[in-house]
Amino acid sequence: MDLIYCLWRRQVMAYLRAPGRVFSALAQPFLFLVALGLGFSPIYQQAGRGDYFAFLVPGVLGSCILFNTVFAGNDLLWDRQFGFIKETMVAPASRTCILFGRALGVTTVALIQAVLVGVVCSVAGLHKVPAGGVLIAFGFAVLIAIFFSFIGSILGSILKDTQSFGQIVNFVATPLFYLSGAVFPLEGQKLLVVTLTSLNPLSYGIDGMRGALGGQYYYDPLMSVFILIVVNIVAAFAATFAFSRVRPD
Amino acid sequence: MKETAAFQASDMISVQNVVKEYGKKRAVNDISFSVKAGEVFAFLGPNGAGKTTTIKMLTTLLPPDKGVIKIDGMDVARQAYEVRRRFGVVFQDCTLDQTATVYENLWMHCSFYQIPRSERKRRIAEVLELFNITSHQRVIVEKLSGGLKRRVELARALLHQPVLIFLDEPTLGLDPQSRRLLWDHLHFLKKTQNLTVFLTTHYLDEVERFADTVAVINQGKIIAAGSVSDVISHAKGQTLEDAFLSLTGQLSERESVFFAGKTEIEDALPEADN
Numbered sequence A: 001m002d003l004i005y006c007l008w009r010r011q012v013m014a015y016l017r018a019p020g021r022v023f024s025a026l027a028q029p030f031l032f033l034v035a036l037g038l039g040f041s042p043i044y045q046q047a048g049r050g051d052y053f054a055f056l057v058p059g060v061l062g063s064c065i066l067f068n069t070v071f072a073g074n075d076l077l078w079d080r081q082f083g084f085i086k087e088t089m090v091a092p093a094s095r096t097c098i099l100f101g102r103a104l105g106v107t108t109v110a111l112i113q114a115v116l117v118g119v120v121c122s123v124a125g126l127h128k129v130p131a132g133g134v135l136i137a138f139g140f141a142v143l144i145a146i147f148f149s150f151i152g153s154i155l156g157s158i159l160k161d162t163q164s165f166g167q168i169v170n171f172v173a174t175p176l177f178y179l180s181g182a183v184f185p186l187e188g189q190k191l192l193v194v195t196l197t198s199l200n201p202l203s204y205g206i207d208g209m210r211g212a213l214g215g216q217y218y219y220d221p222l223m224s225v226f227i228l229i230v231v232n233i234v235a236a237f238a239a240t241f242a243f244s245r246v247r248p249d
Numbered sequence B: 001m002k003e004t005a006a007f008q009a010s011d012m013i014s015v016q017n018v019v020k021e022y023g024k025k026r027a028v029n030d031i032s033f034s035v036k037a038g039e040v041f042a043f044l045g046p047n048g049a050g051k052t053t054t055i056k057m058l059t060t061l062l063p064p065d066k067g068v069i070k071i072d073g074m075d076v077a078r079q080a081y082e083v084r085r086r087f088g089v090v091f092q093d094c095t096l097d098q099t100a101t102v103y104e105n106l107w108m109h110c111s112f113y114q115i116p117r118s119e120r121k122r123r124i125a126e127v128l129e130l131f132n133i134t135s136h137q138r139v140i141v142e143k144l145s146g147g148l149k150r151r152v153e154l155a156r157a158l159l160h161q162p163v164l165i166f167l168d169e170p171t172l173g174l175d176p177q178s179r180r181l182l183w184d185h186l187h188f189l190k191k192t193q194n195l196t197v198f199l200t201t202h203y204l205d206e207v208e209r210f211a212d213t214v215a216v217i218n219q220g221k222i223i224a225a226g227s228v229s230d231v232i233s234h235a236k237g238q239t240l241e242d243a244f245l246s247l248t249g250q251l252s253e254r255e256s257v258f259f260a261g262k263t264e265i266e267d268a269l270p271e272a273d274n
């Protein structure tokens, strides 16, 4: 437990010590908000669907969590390349604890970012939040943050160098973002899009947040929670396996 | 070598017929040796000889392709967890968390080794004091000089009071004061706690002064082993450096030519000045 806490703290402190990182990680969600929001708002309203920003904000929160957690796999790759992993691997400590401490740290950092984005959005009046919904939305945020932290850990365990990491992760994360119902509603979409979206765990998290924050649920929220818990368990095992096979260069 | 037959009870480290290959390259080629508890053992060899690879296998980081390694009587492959509790290690390359402070690095180490919280502060203060880095404890490691990082790593390796310590070129980049501090302290621990030291270094004067036994490895094979004086007389040298050079091949042809060329240039210099 103490070890998990220590590694969790390490991750959070590294985040707090790099204000540049805080800022650049916040820049992306706002870019989405401004570009997509301003661009699609009129069309959305003409189609009689109401406020596009209110629709988009949960999607942007989801993207913020997705990109922050998956890219944090890069930290693991850094540790592998720059030695600290050796300190952890010669220690009489459980690899699973090491992995979980790290993943929870990454999760926390991503949630802090998402909350910051959410706060700014509501201060800017981009959406109105029913008080009770915030907690439920936060619960969904936690579930996808943990899931994608594990995914990031898996990528950080199996990929080889930090340069290709960015490209590969973009290649994985970008389709996950666009096919998650983050940007457009699923009603009336082609079957292919609906199917692909339904295969993406992120969709359930974003849909859950959207419903909780006063929008429409597309999926049954209880089913979403169930699906997210199941995929989290699977991801935890997969990440434990991948991390147990990490060797220093 | 003689002692390949059986494990001796007093052996802290025992390596038997160990082989490690990277792809087709045989980095360690069937080596066997042992180190007694309380000994300072120097593992010498030219660059690329296989020293670091051997340390990685001894510290459970790399599984050997063949052979058996025992530490304190335990099989490294099968009892890795138990083995890890017993040794401390300073690797050739820095393994500190660069994003954290010195103090946080040490605290994390305590956590890795399950040192009770109540003892951590005291132990950390001790090693900080020992390596003269107390005033740097709040500094982010990334901002420290190379020598200071080295001292933090040494402090960290002793934090959990291991019975055996691996040091891969520990004095590289250390100033003479720190070097002296390190050796004095290792000696103190050897005397008081029977600490075993396994070290690699390219500073042969250090070895002559402090090591009890040495082994020389070249191209993955051990080519000499024994006490310092044994190895020197075996190679018919005057100093350990003579012995080392004659054992591992003086200088390659090209390097000799280069040095010859250099003397010529130096000879020629005064003339050029005039």
Ligand SMILES: Nc1ncnc2c1ncn2[C@@H]1O[C@H](COP(=O)(O)OP(=O)(O)OP(=O)(O)O)[C@@H](O)[C@H]1O
Binding pocket: A249, B022, B025, B026, B027, B045, B046, B047, B048, B049, B050, B051, B052, B053, B054, B092
């Ligand atoms: N990860 C690796 N992949 C492939 N080859 C490697 C790897 N690590 C080491 N080698 C090779 O194995 C051989 C032994 O390397 P090692 O690092 O053990 O040498 P060393 O004795 O520690 O040298 P030095 O004094 O330079 O530190 C070298 O030929 C090196 O090129």
Ligand SMILES: [Mg+2]
Binding pocket: B051, B052, B053, B092, B168
């Ligand atoms: Mg080496």
